[in-house]
Amino acid sequence: MIWPFGPYGTSIGLLLALTTPLYLLWTRKDPNHRLSLREIPLEIMNQRYYWHILLYAVMFGFKAFTDHHNEPLKEMVGGYTHFIHAIEGNFVHGVQSIIESEIIIQILSLHYLFAYLFIIWYPPVHHILSGDRDLADLSAMNYVFIYLLAVPFYLFFNVEVTSSYVPDVEALMYHDSWNIAFFTNNDPFDNGIPSLHIGLPISLLLIHRAHLKANGIEISTWRHRGLDRFIMANVAIYSFSILYLGIHWVSDIVPGLLLAVICSKTCIHIQPLLREFGIRGAIQTFIDPRHIKAIVFAIIFxxxxxxxxxxxxxxxxxxxxxxxxxxxxxxxxxxxxxxxxPTIVTVTNVGDVPVQILLVDRDFVEPLADRGFIDFESALPHGLSKTLEGDSEWSFEHLPENLLDVDVILMRSAQGSNEIAEVAILADYPDSDTLLVSGILLCLPSFGLMGLFVGHVRSERRPDHSG
Known part of the structure; x- marks a missing residue:
């Protein structure tokens, strides 16, 4: 794609450009609820929305820190892609074979990142500007909580994307000159379970339904129904695109839905406590006798x-x-x-079919990637290659020259064999032991939220004998 901005810059640009028009469109029937420009700073201070801004800034760093753990921990925990493949087989290949269209690939690739960022950033802004404090809180909490819930799966239950594992499935979005630098910098390609592209919007939709029910509002008359319909439409698109683009397995969707239920329920429970009692209110619910046993059990489990x-x-x-x-x-x-x-890297041919391995600087690969295809032959002169026979391995030390020196490993079946070749890569990073400890600590908020969910649901179902 000939365009001066990368996928992230383009998505952020679209987000900024569309925020005002969509806000005006979705609030056109209730203009009295709109805040004026002069009212916005005062509203932010009075309703303490500066905490929302700070929370998003913290989450940006938290996610980057969590991603930093992914590859070093993989040496110790391996992966479970083979288990998912045993369940699904090559179903995703059939989905990708439904249609071949350059335009559809471009639209879905841009949508994949843009709509996800939109659902993260826009709803809190929409509700802040509409004077809807509770939904502004819940929309911000939704993003934070569902990511916290997903951390243990991402760090300790690695599942490769389908385009890495299912033969003939192409990485239509990842292996493209416009996308490859961004995604190799930000996506570990093995965070398949759970799919937050499904979980995040579904959780927000569940929050909307709970809000409507609690306030006795019919969705047909709800002033935020335009935003709600937009989110629903994106869920429908994602249900196809995450499979079609060679990213997720069908099995990734189910844990995403389960986390959506947990996330929405805990957000709805904690939000009024935060508003009324502040941080102390949230802490109190975690140590509430009705919840503490479930939380302790969840942490132990x-x-x-x-x-x-x-x-x-x-x-x-x-x-x-x-x-x-x-x-x-x-x-x-x-x-x-x-x-x-240096990092000690071991590439092993775990199958019988010979494979060709190429260690090469990403800068040489970037112009050779186009909608799922990488020109391996053209990349060969720029890197170090080795052919591995069945049950053989190649070990080498990798030490980058600087923080921008990103190397990638390319693999292909030697001589284009029609038999399936299989490769395992093990990278022993120098900080893996330290990151194991911090990685475990990063999982504690998830376990705490899961325990709170169980404890809260159980307490709701118990009959109230007071009075």
Whole structure:
């Protein structure tokens, strides 16, 4: 794509450009609820919306810090893509075969990032500008809580994207010259479960329904129904695009839906406590006798699950991380964790079909990627290559020259064999032991929220014997 801005810059630009027109469109029937420009600063201070701004800034750093753990921990926990593939088989290949259209690929690729950012950023702004304090709170909390809930899955239950594992499924969005730099910088390609592209908007829709029910409002007369319909439409698009673009498995959707239920319920429970009592109110509900047992159990169960995952079934050396046949080209990114201590990388051919491996600077690959296809032959002169026969491996030390020196590993079946080739990549990062400790700590908020959900649901179902 000939365009001066990358996918993130383009998506943010669209978000900024569309915020005002969409806000005016969706509030056109209730202009009296709109805040004037002069009222906005006072509203932010009076309703303490500066906490929302701070929360989003913190989450930006929190997500980056969490992503920093992903690859180093993978050495200890492995992956479970083979398990998901055993359930689904090559179903996603059939979805991708439904239609071949350059225009559709471009639209869905842009939509994948733009709509997700839109659903994160726009709803709180919409409700702040509409004077709807509770929904402004809930929309912001929704993003924070659902990401916190997903952290243990992302760090300790790795599932590769379908375009890395299912033969003939192309990485239509990832392997493209316009997208490849952004996604290799920001996407580990093995955070399949859960799909937050489904979970995030579904949770927000559940929050909307609960709000309508609590306030006795019919959705047909609701002043935010335009936004609600927009979110519903995006869920429908995502249900197809995340499969079609070679990203998610169908199985990724189910955990996303489960987290949506947990997230929406906990947001609705905690929000009024935060408004009335502040942080102390939120803390009190976590130590409430009706909730504390479930929270402690969830933390213990979560820690046990992590202990099972470490050096557990996902680390079986017979299971590949990448599978390919014919002219499939797979890609893995080597992250930068140290400029002084090398990362020990081991690439293993765990199958019988010979594979060709290429270690190359991403800058050489970027212009050679086009809608799922990477020109392996043209990249060969720019990197270090090796052909691995069945059950053989290649180990090397990787030490980047600077923080912008991103190298990738390209893989393909040697001589375009129509048999399936299988490769496993193990990277021993120098800070992996330290990151294991902090990675476990990053999971505690998720376990706490899950326990609170269980405890709160149980307390709601108990009969009230007071009075």
């Amino acid at each position: 979560g820690m046990l699950a992590i202990s099972v995952a470490i050096n557990g079934p996902g680390t079986d050396s017979e299971h590949p991380d990448f599978r390919m046949e014919g002219d499939d080209v797979r890609l893995d990114t080597l992250e930068i964790h140290s400029l002084s201590t």
